[in-house]
Amino acid sequence: MGATSAAIRRAREKAERREAILDAAARVFGERGAAVATMEEVAEAAEVSKGTLYLYFQSKDDLSVALTHRPLDAVLERFASLRDDDSLDGETLLRRLIETHAEVVMANAGSFRFAMASLWSQQPAEQSGSGYIDRIRTLRDTYVTALERGQADGSLRDDFDVHEVSVALWATFFGANALRMNAPRFIAHMPQDRPIPDFDRLLPTLVELFLRALRNPERRNPERRNPERQS
Amino acid sequence: MGATSAAIRRAREKAERREAILDAAARVFGERGAAVATMEEVAEAAEVSKGTLYLYFQSKDDLSVALTHRPLDAVLERFASLRDDDSLDGETLLRRLIETHAEVVMANAGSFRFAMASLWSQQPAEQSGSGYIDRIRTLRDTYVTALERGQADGSLRDDFDVHEVSVALWATFFGANALRMNAPRFIAHMPQDRPIPDFDRLLPTLVELFLRALRNPERRNPERRNPERQS
DNA sequence: TCAGTGACTGACCGTCAGTCAGCAGGTGAT
DNA sequence: ATCACCTGCTGACTGACGGTCAGTCACTGA
Numbered sequence: 001m002g003a004t005s006a007a008i009r010r011a012r013e014k015a016e017r018r019e020a021i022l023d024a025a026a027r028v029f030g031e032r033g034a035a036v037a038t039m040e041e042v043a044e045a046a047e048v049s050k051g052t053l054y055l056y057f058q059s060k061d062d063l064s065v066a067l068t069h070r071p072l073d074a075v076l077e078r079f080a081s082l083r084d085d086d087s088l089d090g091e092t093l094l095r096r097l098i099e100t101h102a103e104v105v106m107a108n109a110g111s112f113r114f115a116m117a118s119l120w121s122q123q124p125a126e127q128s129g130s131g132y133i134d135r136i137r138t139l140r141d142t143y144v145t146a147l148e149r150g151q152a153d154g155s156l157r158d159d160f161d162v163h164e165v166s167v168a169l170w171a172t173f174f175g176a177n178a179l180r181m182n183a184p185r186f187i188a189h190m191p192q193d194r195p196i197p198d199f200d201r202l203l204p205t206l207v208e209l210f211l212r213a214l215r216n217p218e219r220r221n222p223e224r225r226n227p228e229r230q231s
Numbered sequence: 232m233g234a235t236s237a238a239i240r241r242a243r244e245k246a247e248r249r250e251a252i253l254d255a256a257a258r259v260f261g262e263r264g265a266a267v268a269t270m271e272e273v274a275e276a277a278e279v280s281k282g283t284l285y286l287y288f289q290s291k292d293d294l295s296v297a298l299t300h301r302p303l304d305a306v307l308e309r310f311a312s313l314r315d316d317d318s319l320d321g322e323t324l325l326r327r328l329i330e331t332h333a334e335v336v337m338a339n340a341g342s343f344r345f346a347m348a349s350l351w352s353q354q355p356a357e358q359s360g361s362g363y364i365d366r367i368r369t370l371r372d373t374y375v376t377a378l379e380r381g382q383a384d385g386s387l388r389d390d391f392d393v394h395e396v397s398v399a400l401w402a403t404f405f406g407a408n409a410l411r412m413n414a415p416r417f418i419a420h421m422p423q424d425r426p427i428p429d430f431d432r433l434l435p436t437l438v439e440l441f442l443r444a445l446r447n448p449e450r451r452n453p454e455r456r457n458p459e460r461q462s
Numbered sequence: 463t464c465a466g467t468g469a470c471t472g473a474c475c476g477t478c479a480g481t482c483a484g485c486a487g488g489t490g491a492t
Numbered sequence: 493a494t495c496a497c498c499t500g501c502t503g504a505c506t507g508a509c510g511g512t513c514a515g516t517c518a519c520t521g522a
Contacts, residue, residue, distance in 0.1 A: 209399060
């Protein structure tokens with residue numbers, strides 16, 4: 001049936017256009033800064049009219065939140081493959097998750113920034129944020145998995161609550177990524193005669209601290225794989 | 232001189248009006264939500280015209296950042312009195328700082344929220360944020376003091392860099408406060424059939440984790456002073 | 463050939479941050 | 493008492509931008 005194949009092609013083109021708009025928005029928001037960029041500019045960059053934007057996204061907020069979905073999906077994909085790698089013990093998995101997470105966030109700082117802004121400025125529980133929350137939940141679930149694995153294989157202590165700690169991890173790396181994204185601004189305001197905090201050391205320091213708090217001091221050491229890790 | 236006393240009175244009235252505007256803004260931003268509230272509404276609540284707002288504050292962003300100064304000053308004041316209390320060892324001081332910080336942030340969530348939003352949305356290094364940065368720096372300095380005291384009195388380990396850790400603490404409690412401020416939103420989006428993360432446990436969990444990582448395992452225990460403090 | 467469909471357009475609207483010419487009322491000098 | 497002056501304040505106005513919608517056009521399938 002010709003009707004069907006035409007419909008399929010339309011659907012595909014529609015999806016492609018949506019992606020093209022997201023590409024353009026990422027570029028514009030990244031270059032110009034999120035709040036300053038206008039929908040008109042995004043439309044121009046995407047080579048469509050402003051009205052078209054509103055056929056694909058309900059609002060500017062909706063568009064900017066959608067911008068974070070792709071990088072978050074990238075995080076989740078890499079999370080999944082790490083989680084499925086059985087050769088990693090809980091501690092190593094945890095460390096890798098944190099590093100992966102930070103890496104992708106920093107690589108997409110522009111996209112995340114405005115999503116953060118709209119997260120803060122809205123007060124109603126917008127349903128536009130729902131996709132974001134879903135992804136965050138999956139992300140936290142993966143941290144829980146790593147913690148549970150660590151408790152099971154003895155690489156982590158077993159006297160903490162994995163759910164409580166996973167929320168703590170979430171908060172911590174949220175804050176760390178936030179600071180790192182805004183580091184240039186903070187540094188610009190610092191009086192130059194004082195030691196400037198080293199934001200690049202932030203992640204390693206935090207990883208170190210958390211692992212020190214969580215690592216099992218009397219590790220059973222059954223199937224050890226990596227002989228490194230001292231500090 | 233009559234002229235002088237009149238000038239003094241004017242200056243005082245000007246300061247009072249500024250405070251009154253901040254009060255009104257805090258009320259309006261708190262009730263209505265930061266981005267939704269208009270300057271017109273703030274003006275009405277402060278019983279002045281919109282134009283007057285711009286005699287006291289350069290912009291809406293400026294006003295909302297100024298809103299956070301007062302609570303931050305409250306934090307700093309309490310920080311100073313904690314720091315000056317010599318009977319507190321480093322570990323206890325650190326714990327108190329964290330708790331105080333969190334308490335004030337939560338009590339003034341409305342004021343902080345929009346400041347966060349403008350932090351994210353602007354890209355230029357606005358000088359309006361400079362007062363904010365100054366306060367944040369003092370805040371972090373106090374954390375550094377606590378860490379140094381802890382290393383000196385043996386309540387904390389001495390094998391970490393106090394500056395690196397202070398940035399880590401800053402990031403962590405920034406993130407934790409951020410999450411707690413937005414907890415209702417996250418919870419609203421969570422599917423109800425899953426265990427909901429307990430945001431009230433977040434602070435205690437983090438304090439616990441950090442102290443576990445930082446506390447001196449072989450504490451010399453020389454001049455212990457307060458037998459209280461359990462949680 | 464042509465009616466139907468749906469993606470797309472851009473002029474238009476409402477809102478709101480920010481401006482500015484003018485006003486009131488107090489002040490100090492004459 | 494009078495007046496020039498200043499200072500704080502006002503609110504109508506402007507420009508910009510997010511969002512809308514009546515209308516256009518290309519394509520489709522009969």
